[in-house]
Amino acid sequence: MAMNKKQLLRSYATGERKFVGIKLSEFDLYGINLCGADLSDIKLEEFDLARAILRGVILRNAKLTDSCLDSADLTGADFRGANLRWSSFNCANLTEADLREATFESNSFYKASLIGANLQGVNLRDANLQEANLSGANLEGAILTKVTFDNTIMPDGSIRTEND
Template identity: 35%
Template sequence: MNVKRQSITVEELLRRYAAGERTFVGIEFSYSDKGLRGCNLSGINLSGSQIEVYMADINLSGADLSGANFSNTIFDRVDFYGANLTGANLDGVEFRRVSFQNTIMPDGSIGDESC
């Protein structure tokens, strides 16, 4: 079954998050001139989403990222404290100085490390 995702821009995501919205289930966003940088997106729900964008200096603590497709995304200085990555696709992902503490990893194990 092919799921139709709502395509939004990084700027729209940030605007809606700043307005208090936290649920962005099944969205799709990829290219942005500056990527996604310097944001606090703690508690965001991006489950089932398709995300291919450079992410730097991002707080994703407590985020629901289950089932999300992050293939070929670069995570640079990202905090995944308490995030849920169950079933997330991390094929081709590059991790640079990220923190997994009390993080539910794609295979269901609990991650407690930095890399």
């Protein structure tokens, strides 16, 4: 089903929360509030979701490549199986987010909050985690090759810099 931003917001306002696989015709979703929505299988390539309020949103198997999620509130979001290549999460709140099985490539999480996030087994190769907070995050089996750490708070509360 194809929708524009206005139609999406109207449906959300009437209580609809299931938008699985919809196709959006607009790329600017800056500041949109879709808390608790099910956006599984949605394709949002090159979308602007900066400052979006997406607490508890389900984005399983979504395609969010090359999108901007800077300063977005993604607390408790479910990104399992999502394709997040080249997307930025600078200053985003990903507290308690489930990122297992998500695909990353050259992502930026500068100053992002990943407190208690589940990153088990994900490949974060070439990611920027400068000043990110990973307190209590699950990094078991995560690939951290060529990740940029600078004043990064690690899961155990220690501070890691690039020279560590």
